[in-house]
Amino acid sequence: MTVRRLFSLMILLVAMGIPFGLLEGCSSVPLTGRKQFNIIPEGEMLSMSSQQYSSFLKENKLSGDKPQTDLVKKVGGRIKAAVEQYFVSQGLEKELASYKWEFNLVESKEVNAWCMPGGKVVFYTGIMPICGDETGIAVVMGHEVAHAVAQHGAERMSQGLLVQLGGVALGAALQNKPKETQQLWMTAFGAGAQLGVLLPFSRSQESEADHLGLVFMAMAGYDPNAAVSFWQRMAQQSGGQKPPEFISTHPSDETRINDIKKLIPEALKYYKPK
Ligand SMILES: [Zn+2]
Numbered sequence: 001m002t003v004r005r006l007f008s009l010m011i012l013l014v015a016m017g018i019p020f021g022l023l024e025g026c027s028s029v030p031l032t033g034r035k036q037f038n039i040i041p042e043g044e045m046l047s048m049s050s051q052q053y054s055s056f057l058k059e060n061k062l063s064g065d066k067p068q069t070d071l072v073k074k075v076g077g078r079i080k081a082a083v084e085q086y087f088v089s090q091g092l093e094k095e096l097a098s099y100k101w102e103f104n105l106v107e108s109k110e111v112n113a114w115c116m117p118g119g120k121v122v123f124y125t126g127i128m129p130i131c132g133d134e135t136g137i138a139v140v141m142g143h144e145v146a147h148a149v150a151q152h153g154a155e156r157m158s159q160g161l162l163v164q165l166g167g168v169a170l171g172a173a174l175q176n177k178p179k180e181t182q183q184l185w186m187t188a189f190g191a192g193a194q195l196g197v198l199l200p201f202s203r204s205q206e207s208e209a210d211h212l213g214l215v216f217m218a219m220a221g222y223d224p225n226a227a228v229s230f231w232q233r234m235a236q237q238s239g240g241q242k243p244p245e246f247i248s249t250h251p252s253d254e255t256r257i258n259d260i261k262k263l264i265p266e267a268l269k270y271y272k273p274k
Contacts, residue, residue: 073103119148141217155205164180227260
């Protein structure tokens with residue numbers, strides 16, 4: 001197959017939402033085993049991530065609330081240790097070798113949190129009241145870190161590069177179309193999202209992040225049952241203004257909460273209270 005034919009086939013497959021099980025550029029998600037398509041070399045990913053993260057921190061104000069900031073960092077450290085332990089147990093520790101974890105709390109009314117590749121986490125002060133306490137922070141931290149270690153952003157970014165920018169390499173895209181590439185990046189990683197933690201990911205990625213997140217929080221010593229009340233508070237907060245499930249790319253709150261309830265017994269097997 002010529003490169004050109006392979007390329008058209010890939011676009012077709014992306015457009016049809018078909019997983020890339022048999023093509024190169026394919027890897028599996030830990031725990032769920034789902035195949036995913038990722039054409040971005042890890043080195044490119046991590047260098048863009050640390051650039052975007054540090055410019056985000058320069059343009060946004062860190063929270064002055066020391067106890068809350070410390071809590072975000074504490075929970076982050078515990079989730080990080082759990083993720084590392086999980087990856088070692090699966091023989092996947094190489095995947096985290098280049099991670100340089102950071103946890104920051106930024107002053108903003110936005111109800112949001114995200115984790116860029118390499119473990120670069122931001123919480124917005126707007127999500128803290130919905131978290132409520134340390135365990136609530138762990139629900140969000142587990143979920144966002146799960147998106148990162150399952151490489152959901154890289155997957156989205158790969159699709160974006162293919163469909164919107166013609167399949168060029170990330171470095172070339174950044175050089176030739178810096179604005180579009182940066183926009184693509186922000187959307188892929190949720191950093192530009194205005195509507196809360198749900199916005200930027202697909203439905204299957206969301207369920208996967210819920211699944212992995214519950215296991216990570218349990219391993220970190222947080223009761224995974226707290227995820228149910230967190231998502232209930234999230235649902236109340238959005239006040240029923242969300243679009244109905246069929247036009248949204250995300251599970252409705254009710255579906256999500258029911259799915260989480262089904263996953264809790266599995267997560268509890270990993271739970272060691274601290
Ligand atoms: Zn999510």
